[in-house]
Amino acid sequence: MFTENVKLRKRGRPPGRTAQGLAARERLYATAIQLIAARGYEATTLRDVAHEAGVSVGLLYRYFPNKQAVVLALYDELSSEYARQAEEMPPGRWRDRFVFALSTSLAVLRPHRVALRALTPVLAGASEQGLFAESTAFSRLRVQQVFEDAVVGSSDAPKQPIASALGRLLYLVHLTVLLWWLLDRTPNQAATAALMSLVQQLLPSAARTVRLPPVRRFLVSVDALVREALFGDPVAA
16 A cells, blocks of 8 residues: 655655665666556555565655655656757757657657556546646656747747747647557557658648648637646646
8 A cells, every 4th residue: 555645755766865775766666667567557556566676665665655756756767868868859940840859759758668558547647647737747847848949949930929839739749649659559559650650741731820820829829728727827827
């Protein structure tokens, strides 16, 4: 059983970062992710993790006081690596930079697909570990910023606030593609590759459409609604 009311230490990290402590944390983290991938999130307990790792439950609690801490650590690891790789985004049109951002996201997540599939109900749910929860904002904003930068820093960027609104909406398109990818049961996720191809085919038309004043006003309005409904953004209220 998990102690969900235990106050989280900073994203599951214990005080002190000795080499021995970091090695222990990484071993426990890897064990937890492996069990979640094999058994599912709900069926995995911290006692199972401690037993599998051959440590006491008390020692495990020192690093991960609850399951939420494990999930947040996974978000932290993946979003940090994604932001690092996204720094290599080439200059160019926003649609090409979006494809780079989307492809890079899939590449970073691919080695963790089994674990992420097991977490799909959590990711898409309304829990504190969900993609739109306040506790996961650090990861969401890190990734979302890449998509905003893909548009704002492009050679054909629309004027503000259109550019940022478009970037945030492309981030949501990215989440839709990721959910499709996680649920895709075709060999080697061939359906995801087909979806990516369709998205790329639509982007030139989308780029032309964004130049139309009614579409720009629509983008800003939809962006405001999404920010208020999904993120509770007071700016959009």
